[in-house]
Amino acid sequence: MAATLHDVARLAGVSFKTVSNVVNDYPHVRPSTRQRVQEAIAQLGYQPNLSARSLRSGRSDAISLAVPELRLPYFAELADEVIRAAERRGLVVLIEQTNRDRKRELDLLGSARLRMVDGLLFSPLGLTAEDAAVVEIDTPLVLLGERLFHPAVDHVTMQNVAAARAATEHLLARGRRRIAVVGSHPGEVIGSAGLRLQGYRAALDAAGIPFDERLLGPAELWHRREGAEAAQALMASGVDFDAVFAFNDTLALGAMHALIAAGRRVPDDVAVIGFDNTDDGMFSQPTLTTVDPGRREIAERAVETVVQRIADRNIAPQHVEVGYSIVQRESS
Amino acid sequence: MAATLHDVARLAGVSFKTVSNVVNDYPHVRPSTRQRVQEAIAQLGYQPNLSARSLRSGRSDAISLAVPELRLPYFAELADEVIRAAERRGLVVLIEQTNRDRKRELDLLGSARLRMVDGLLFSPLGLTAEDAAVVEIDTPLVLLGERLFHPAVDHVTMQNVAAARAATEHLLARGRRRIAVVGSHPGEVIGSAGLRLQGYRAALDAAGIPFDERLLGPAELWHRREGAEAAQALMASGVDFDAVFAFNDTLALGAMHALIAAGRRVPDDVAVIGFDNTDDGMFSQPTLTTVDPGRREIAERAVETVVQRIADRNIAPQHVEVGYSIVQRESS
DNA sequence: AGCACCTTCTACAACGTTGTGAAGAGCAAT
């Protein structure tokens, strides 16, 4: 059906290898030959067979991006930016959803599928510290987020602790003293929730404000619904609070909805800050103050890092941390 | 590095073809041989080389999904559901972003990349009726949305006209008579904006309400910002309206934000309905009434259709329309 | 003229898999 190098060669009257040389811009081809071949290519609409090329060369020019759930705005926007960054380097992106499921994440790392791509950007949520060894795989791998940490593996991460501290300090600077948290994961240390809580506590400590466990609103999933439920639970508990630090924007929007539905004014009664700087906080009612954790730069640097790792597997493992900033809007 | 059929064969003391037969569950393999081979596979951690398999068999078990922009919630949620539906059938999904750019959409259809996948789900926005011919490609293709229509190509679409009419009728049933539109594309007929406007007008006609062009709020892009701007423009124009039908949820949220910022109460002064039923309308303030256009079913049927097309290229072209429903919440 | 060296092109051998066809072993029916 589709034309091959041989078909083009027959039409142009050269060997099929010469066609291959033209396609690959091999320099020593006579201009007249090159032109004849190019005409034959155009005439037949020849397109290289990427499976064959990949088999022969060992490269596919494709990478995988594994995220927990694409419908979460943070990951949708991350994927968007990863695809753009990859495209600039001639790579396509295959997306896998792991649904925060440890088993699926383990399967992914062992999958034959992985050998079809040149590298993997992996944002693990379900894996625990004991699973660290499984990230020692042959495929070039860049871990996103801070949950896992393996010294021999490339990482591109946000500064969870420092950024969460800055978010808390932002609320403190605006006079808030009873800052509730939405989205904590009780007992967790190494994940985003644990690290952000650590930043929150550091800011309180520095300001001499005692930590009050009753202000923690746990939420396993970071969806709108859970944010609303956590805020409702905080209000129902009777604990007094004048601000909410939600561990992502989606939680913040859910929480803000619940607060307003319960008659609390935002930001007058309760200031709200989120985390992630996703698009949906830009036009919420009120607009959402949030932390920009450098998502765009994460995407760019992650692709850059995996490309370097693909080019040379022996370079020293990289551990990149990107910058963050507070984006102030109406909710605080 | 990685083990091949030959390595396994050597270890198990059989020919490499026998290993291939075991891997592919060929029935006539003596149980004892099968077991020996399986042990060798496990010992070496053999994984088939998918490039080689794909070269030989002509199948990659991968499909592409081309969408305008993944960060738009509608497409993020569509992609999420396409990936899930594909996974149930053993397919992986490669995502391409076209940015509503006609040239990029044309490039995509002619790309060599396309021959690396078994099929393409394509949601075109930039292509026009004159481009219809370019969708006659060798790769199995399913078009999503209604912008293009080519009788010989599979389509899975939502019922834009009927659903938009139902949305308008919903507002009419609640006593609204001056219904503004946010997101119209002046002059467009065949795209989502044109079709949804057609449904809007049909509902007005049926109710005997004259169409008033001043109620149209154009918005080229369907982002929050444009929704807010369109609502501001409508208010600034001085035209009287008691409801807004936004052509997607993102526009609706932007418009709702602008309305509230300008002191209009939603839904008391202005009722708002969106379109798409994306997650972000569930916990907005107020929550957003919207049209569920059957996105989940679109994803499922699209994957199903492309799988059928891959299996047999000669079956009659399918044109699937999925159901829709009104999701009523606080904004109306 | 002879030699060395570029330029241009080609033949051949992989890459790792699956499909085809046939060979060998075992067994029942003749």
Add this chain to the structure above:
DNA sequence: ATTGCTCTTCACAACGTTGTAGAAGGTGCT
């Protein structure tokens, strides 16, 4: 014992590409 089955295994040839090695032809230098 021979024939004709079925079961099991294997050798071989693709799939379309790129890397290697080398042949053929031309050019410049001694």
